[in-house]
Amino acid sequence: MQKNADERYQTVKDLLLDLKHLKRELEFSDELERSHIPAFAKSANVGAVNQSSENATIMQPAVSTQNNISQQPSSAEYVFGEVRKHKFVWLGALAILLLGAIGLGYWFFASRSASATQITSIAVMPFVNESGNAEVEYLSDGMTETLISSLSQLPKLNVKARSSVFRYKGKDTNAQTIGKELNVQAILNGRVVQRGNDLTLYIELVDANTENTLWKADYNRPMSNLITLQSEIASDVSQKLQARISNVEARKIAKSYTANAEAYQLYLKGRFYWNRRTAENIKKAIEQFRAATEKDPNYALAYVGLADSYIALGNYADASTNETLPQAKAYAMRAVELDDSLAEVHTSLGNINVHSWNWAEAEREYKRAIELNPNYPTAHQWYSLWLTFNGRLDEALTEIKHAYDLDPLSPIINANLARTYLLKGELDTAAEQCRKFIEFDPAQPQAYLILAFIRQKQLRHSEAIAEAEKAVELSQRASDKLAALGYFYAAAGKRAQALEILRELKEKYDSRKSKAAYIAWVYAGLGDNDEAFAWLEKGVRDRDGFLAQYVTLFTALDSLRSDPRYAELLRRIGLSHAVK
Template identity: 30%
Template sequence: MNKGFLEELLRRRMPQIVGLYLAAGWGLLEFTDWATGRFGLSAFWEDSVVVSWALLLPVVAGLAWRWGAPGSSPLPRPFLRPPDRSVAVLPFLNMSGDPENDYLGDGLSEEVINALVKVPDLRVVSRTSAFTYKGTAKKIRTIGRELNVGSVLEGSIQRFGNRIRVTTQLVSVEDGYHLWSERFDKEMEDLFDIEDQIAEQVARALRVILKNEEWKSPHRAHPSDIRAYEYCLRGQQFLIHPRLKSLGFARQMFDKALDVDPRYAPAWAGAAESAALIHMNYPLRDQELEDADRLSQRAVELGPTLADAHSARGFALFLLHRVEESEAAFQRSLELDPLLFQAHYFHARACYQQGRLEEAADKFQKASEIREDYQAAFLAAQSSEALGRTEEAEARRIRALAVAEKHMELNPDDPRAATMRAVSLCRLGRPDEGLHWAEKALEIDPNDPGVRYNVACLYSLEGKVEEAIQCLEAAVKAGFQNKDWFRHDPDLDPLRTHPRFQSLISEL
């Protein structure tokens, strides 16, 4: 059996659920056999129980597959003992009374997750899974059981001008007792130290051995003005949503950080990544690519030991078709931080575009393991499909769909996630649901040229030629001008002989 498919079966807890059904059925058969002899019932009753038990088995298996994945089931699941050293970090509550400060709580949680991920022998729940519980009224022990972890870290952050109060506690899922708790009353400038202290104390409370503090980033940059870091936190929140408006807002935040501290390398790297993503996903003009080149070069100059700077540089060089330089930049980034999501993900995209599908599949999969990202999971499946690995592609497609669904629980207005959800459903033999989500993506953002283009590709593959042409025409009208994509994208092959498609290309 394919390893990926087997992992998916285990992730969805099918063996446990089906096993419970079989055990219960066996007990019912034993009781029926006893009752038949004790009360003189006819064999008809015993046969009926056996037939009903057998007929319901595939139904139970189907429900187990659909509802067995973490976070997707309305039914109670059998308890699985979590790993001893496992933790979920929930979003820190904003107690400031100003929704504008939500980014602080989310950013603090993400930084703690990023630090804990690097701790050897510690299993950390992904941001996507943990953040689905943002604002929930569920009890900590319930959340811990649903995420199958031994402990949960929760906390709050409150801002008073330039001072902050961070309260946090690590709770045991087994008995509900506190393993560790602390309150920090400090200046905003001390936020970096707070993040490190929380991660360190969590690791020590879980009895994880910290070897020479290798889990800490030795090259973490500190700004001269804490406001630059705050703007970067805001920018990172926008980067999570790869739509044109969000990427534009991200770029604005990083630019504001540079206004405050022109020598803050992470801000240069973030601005470069924003510009590069805009150029890659929405190739409307060349200015973004020129900006990505300039900004990433400056990021490396100011932060030669900053992994994010080299990753952004590698991404920009890849878009500039400077392959050897791009490879060197990605390699340097991974030397500095082997668990940097962006380095794996952007390097995978470069490999995929160059036809290095084996490397692309491995790197997309690695990226999706580091961060539960729907795009990385989707492209890992697509790479496997391009390699002809049918079973692996199906298992990865199922996972990509689950990640996209989870992402949209928190971000229901993400049209790109909706399009990838649509494609995954169609590939898994559920075209009606897939087309529904394609239409939903258009409803979410009817003016986004990238969304129009992606939905057109789906319509093309599903044989809806007229709808595909209409979406392409709307994409071009909204500003989509990448002639190479029109010429070489295999998803558009069914449209190439259509007069309106040929007319579109000639007009670009």
């Protein structure tokens, strides 16, 4: 084997070619040997024919000495002679070499293929905005999210979701730590610099175990080429991660959903606000998504953003679903008309149907979304909730675990996983899930809320109250956390505190900042079932799209389940077959 890499065989094809040449040379040498005249005989004949020629003079010494010693053949003649005498041995050796080469070729290409496809999991870290301008933060965040979405189209690649990787934003965390916490093989880092109309992106693919750089590149483009740049980056990265990508997968990865650069930037701004999940930011997101559709009326993803935002208004702004759902559905249907292949839009339609109590249609949409993109965690998360609503807890656990594998640091997915364990009666496992996430992010109120319900089930009332108080504090007195605290106060015999929270919730309800079902929680804790059902009836009357969630996902109404009115309530919202 040559030490110089340039002198080695670069492919097995080259090796086989040289072996074939050797075989032909051996055959040619055999033929040549049969027709070869030895030098001493030839020189004697020449001397006899032309004694005066120069050749005769040169060859004469050979003639004069042939009686004294045997003619010594040259090294080439020796090899030819050996080949002739051991022809079958040489042919056998050649056959062995050929078989060995074939085996070597199989190993070479198999190992090369294996090494090329060994990266099966990746975390695309939040691109760093190095523009010196916080107002373009939407750009670095949006480019990260778009790349995550594109790479998730590869069915054999586990791409960690946005909510998991963005937990590291602004933190100086090394690749090995991220790799272990997210269970990925590779990390993709990026830096974005915008100067006027010029955009520069630096990206680097890093081995999460060794922290070695596997590949890096930089891209310089005008902002007007932002869309094609995103497609180019997605294609380049996917080729570095996996050796073989089908034409269909390649098209999905490089797909652009708009040709309008302004519309795309408005969409990125919309997602930037949407991901902050407050009432004010969701309203800002709606403005940006709507502006994107005005720039490009055929921009399907912008309509998906509008649909998601109007659904979220019912949760984060306590808006009436009677007002928000029709708009959400109209935008989602427009997105389907434009592009039926988007997993996001089918997931949104599933959610809209859940809040409209159209359960069969919701399940079809969730299944369609998962079929289109099995790596979309939100589809698995929301389908898990659908299964929970319908009492299929074992299947719900499978789906939420799948979502957790894709997005292990999502606060809502962690909360849903813990809650599913709680509803299945696996209290210790549920508590451990909450504890792990609180250790990672102690500022998330939802984990404390679920943990409070777990402690209540364990009859550890003082601990339940303490956890609920923490959730109320962190959420700035959000209605659902207040309602849970009121319920825990009531269950622990702290009636005065429960009534005070009840008063606050009723004021919120009157100003359309709370749900009727929350008030029912507190009445159930106080043991006043008639008032609890009266407020649940108001939820039915209001067509509260979140009513199924408040009734089935939390244990605050467990004391009502044996009452016939509870079964009737489930029947009226289409869940008569749900767990009692």
